[in-house]
Amino acid sequence: MDALPATSSSSSYLLTNYPLISALLAFVIAQSTKLFTSWYKERRWDLKQLVGSGGMPSSHSATVAALAMSVGFQEGFGGSLFATALILACVVMYDATGVRLQAGRQAEVLNQIVYELPAEHPLAESRPLHELLGHTPPQVIAGGLLGITTAVIGYLFIIAVR
Known part of the structure; x- marks a missing residue:
């Protein structure tokens, strides 16, 4: 063309x-x-x-x-x-599909860890990380x-x- x-x-x-x-x-x-x-x-x-x-x-x-x-x-x-x-x-x-997807998956794991912290932990009330960053x-x-x-x-x- x-x-x-x-x-x-x-x-x-x-x-x-x-x-x-x-x-x-x-x-x-x-x-x-x-x-x-x-x-x-x-x-x-x-x-x-x-x-x-x-x-x-x-x-x-x-x-x-x-x-x-x-x-x-x-x-x-x-x-x-x-x-x-x-x-x-x-x-x-x-x-x-690489770095951004993996960062999103790490955010999921970190959010789960923070969610399971005891209420008196300083990070227990922190805002959740954005999980949907990358793409399949x-x-x-x-x-x-x-x-x-x-x-x-x-x-x-x-x-x-x-």
Whole structure:
């Protein structure tokens, strides 16, 4: 596929920045989807899902996948800008299933330990740690696919309006 022409300085408004719009739209769709996947799982609406981390699909993965794909469409898949966006996406997605997921699991264990402390212990009344930090591999894959799909639909839309 031919690369889309780079935005010129005279039309570099945020509203015409295809990679930025693609990434933000993927983020919004992913966060909105979490509201419904949470309802399906728990049968209750949890509006915190709109701004929270963790859950299905990974909005971090959707955002960076959409960014990388749209940069590839706009600048070409053989350039250094696409390579940079792709490496960023890989690091973010790896981190979501690695460090952040493990930190969330550690928070679960620590919260359980604090919960079992005697009432007179100084930490017994401490606020619980946030447990839902990272993502499982299926959540990251779903977010990545959502991001790629968002970028492809955006690219097809741009081609159609030309």
